[in-house]
Amino acid sequence: MNYIPTIGLEIHAELKTKSKMFCACANDPLEQHPNLNICPICMGHPGTLPVANEEAIKKVIKVGLALNCRIARYSKFDRKNYFYPDLPKGYQISQYDMPLCQKGYLEIDGKKIDITRIHLEEDTGKLIHPAGADYSLVDFNRAGVPLMELVTEPDITNAKQARQFAQEFQLILRYLGVSDADMEKGQMRVEANVSVRPEGQENLGTKVEVKNLNSFRSVERAIEFEIKRQIKATESGQKIVQETRGWNDAKGETFSQREKEEAHDYRYFPEPDLPPLSFGDEYIERLRFELPELPQARRERFGREYGLSEKAVEVFVANKDIGEFFEKAISELGPGIPKDRLQKLIQLSANYIISDLMGLLEGAGVEGEDFLITPENFAELVVLIEEGKISSAIAKAVLKEMFATGADPDHVIADKGLSQIADKASVEKIAREIIEKNPKAVQDFQQGKTTALQFLIGQMMAATKGTISPDLANQTLRSLLAN
């Protein structure tokens, strides 16, 4: 029997705003000191009144616009009532039947995954369970932080697609600047609803919700595990129960946590302390106007304009700041460069950014565009390489120094004595030695084997520790061997 998996995702993301959702406390995810950013409002003291954070509302609408949603012209907040020690008010302000955004989609590899809704709510505090202690601690700095929730239709058909959806959504949040959406830091949390049904059956099977997935890898692994588990259980005649399961990353297994609660368990009702919201077309159009170029558009444009490989394009799209650095560097190459040469320079720039600069960034633990090399200096370096003025070994050393000090390539080359062995006589001397030591290769070359010349060039590069350019080695060998 063949089984068809069905997956729907629920994704929470903490919004990047100055203040919390309903009070003036700082929204600072980096605050280490517990219970510093709290006030009577986010602590739920009697008699306090919430005020909605407009910036958070705007950010959610932007996400909705980026995901092709219908934006509500009329919306409201609701109370979701439940008790938990990290929820001081005894209820969470959320949105029930009138979310800010509805009915959108996101395309993954050409397939439209429908989005049911995106709504706005507030985050809870954080419980801390010290190892070995018989008590728990609670930090309310996070209580009341604006939190958006996206819900997809059950349109996803495999684990990899679910992972891709979550990754693309994270990129969109980052491009929009609405959330850092770091899964390891809990700024983005993915819950996966999974069911299976036998091929031919129309109704979807009973779904299970998997929580505590804190990396993209766990999203994919947990869904894969769950599909297999459900198929196995169904095959052996067991019934799948609707429940919430956790994910044990070390064991690579999901485990039962609790039976799923229903919406009516929460006794939702309209939040009486907040007025309903209404939005005019102009308000929404103004937000649409503020949308930046989104990942998919950038993907297409980079492929079209720069003729890069799909892999290179993906590196630049996934690392937004690096992609922008690449574009700035390219724009420094100046007008009037013949097309062929420009293409070569673009390709060289992409290669040096992806294989060398990004390595340096990673080694130094630098994120984003927080590094010293200017696009202009980087472009100069690439031109030096392309003109054959420096070898790739020197280029790497120069780049390393530029990265450390922010100096321009000409100065680095001069100051560090990294310049090539420039005088003709010494290059020729080395070439003669190589020719003498490799009579077989010389003979092969003279009989028309071009690979033999490559070998001799390699020998020269090795003998000079890469301080001459392959072009210079090539020219010198050819002219000596021609005589």
Ligand code: ADP
């Ligand atoms: P609930 O009322 O239990 O919260 P919803 O209908 O709101 O269920 O759906 C919650 C999530 O579960 C959505 O992402 C939805 O796409 C997904 N989902 C619903 N039914 C199924 C199913 N049978 N299999 C997999 N996912 C499902």
Ligand code: ZN
């Ligand atoms: Zn507060």
Ligand code: MG
């Ligand atoms: Mg639901």
